[in-house]
Amino acid sequence: MNKVELLAPAGDLDKLKYAIIYGADAVYIGGQTFGLRAAAKNFSIEQMKEGIEFAHSYGRRVFLTLNIIPHNEDIKDLEMYIEEIKDLGLDAVILSDPGTFMFVKQHAPELEIHLSTQANNTNYMSANFWHEQGVKRVILARELSFDEISEIRLKTPPTLEIEAFIHGAMCISYSGRCLLSNYLNNRDANRGACSQPCRWEYQLVEVNRPGEYIPIEETDKGTFFFNSKDLCMIEHIPELINSGLNSLKIEGRMKTVYYVANIVRAYREAIDAYYRDPEGYQYNPEWFDEIRKASHREFTKGFYQNKPTDKDQLYTSSSYIREYDFIGVVKSYDPETKMATVEQRNHFSVGDKIEIIGPNYYSADQTIEQIINDKGESVEKAPHAQQVIKIPVASEVKPYYILRKPKEGLHD
Template structure:
């Protein structure tokens, strides 16, 4: 049985490598231009070369996202950009604009194309149309149920693949095609600059009383009428696989390296456990608990089982739940001394309890007892961003392991 692909976001080169190391089968990333995540770090052309090489060396795939809806002024710069990247062995291009698709075809005749969710692909006739344009894989709009996905899979052209989001933020607009941000502050969501006004607080104003603002109160903190919970499908791996989806996609190119590692690792374990014994597969609550250790909103299954109701919205706050803090990234480890070289990411102090986890490993807990600076001088706390520390760990670790602590 061919395994479903676990597809992870890579907002920059570090996240790309971490996603691969923590179990992703493929990564998707944007360049410095023409991607719908202008706020992400994104990759320079040299970083794209390095990232693609890194993925291929590990037997993984790398997809470039170029899913803007281009305006006339974008065409010439995009042609110039294609000339710079056309010799990089990118596995597929995620596109939504037919003009962008045409330009890539002209510059890279043998390119593979995946249709971005921005194209709002919701039916098998649309799949047939896009197949005729050379699209191999469709990234479904988030507004489809399992029943619709199964029918689409049974009727779409042979050889065409389905990719679908399984984890991450939900857009209140139709699969991301939102004009609210552009209307309010002239930041175009369809060109990568969404300000997420759907998660702002709102009040009601009556036409004849323009200076009187009536709060539409849910509680004392305000009202969030367009504030969706985060999608989470880790406890529905069998349904995802049996629906015909070939690629399970994690949202979050603007998320932290800690987020990417944690989410990818949890889904990797759940997916592998299913394929190891499909008949006796049992979901483990610990996988879901891991997801809750990164910054998140409350969870929902989105449209997969039914159309969302008021229970899939969060009316109390648009803030994230942050129960754990990412405190350090292991850069090196000496097995003879048990000392790990750690790059600090948030403050940690002697006496605090920390959790340490890595690729393919469960976390372990220890009290922080021995911590030194780069020169071997003992320190009580590590308040300086990205300072290098020597930390005594109770179990073997390796480069890429992460430290976290509960708030």
């Protein structure tokens, strides 16, 4: 049985490493142009080289996004950019624009090409067309059901790979083709600069009463009527695999290291559990509990089972639910002293109850009994960002393990 690929977002080099360590089969990254996520840190050419070398050392793959919808002024830089990236060892480039596709085919024919979800591929005829042009993989539009995906798989050749999003933010517009941001504040979503106006609160103005703002209220907090819930398909691993998908994609190049690691580890465990015993596979509710420990909105199944309804929108707030704080990462561990060297990411103190997570679904709870700063002094708190400290940890931990703690009062 060919195993489905778990594809993770990597907004920078650090996130790429955590995604790989925590179980992603492949990552997708963006350069500093053409990548549709201008707000992410993204990768310089040197960082791409390092990231590709790191991923390949683990036998994993790296895909580069080239999926903006370019204007004339963007094209002048394309030739130089393709020359810079074509020999880096990338495993594929992701694009949506036919002109960009033609250019890559002419100037870097050795690069594998994946068709972005921005191309709005919703049927098998379109998928076959692009495959005949030389596309190796089609990333399907989000607006497809399990039945539609299965039919696309049935009516396309096995040489064409198909990929779909299974987790992360949903766009109010058709597979990301949004113009709200352009219209409201002149930031082009289709060139990577979306200001996410779908998450804003709106009020109604009647044309004959200018300046009189009428709230559109589901509750006394107002209504965010463009604001979708987040996609989460952790409960449907067998259906995703059996629909014929070759790759399961997590959204989130602008998310934190902790988010990427935690979401990847949950899906990795669920996918591996299915392949260990497809007939006896049982969904484990702990996987969903783990996913909820990363920043999220309420969840939806998107279009997989039926078309979304009013139940798939968030009307009260655009804020994320954050039940846990990401407080540090392990840099090293001394088994003789049982002391872990930790780089702090958020404030924590002696007496805090924390959880430590790692790859292969490792998890352990403990209380912080001591904090030693870089001067060897015992202190009560670790308040400084990226402060390097030491704490006692009874069980052996390794670099890239993550420390988190519940929000105060959450589990009292």
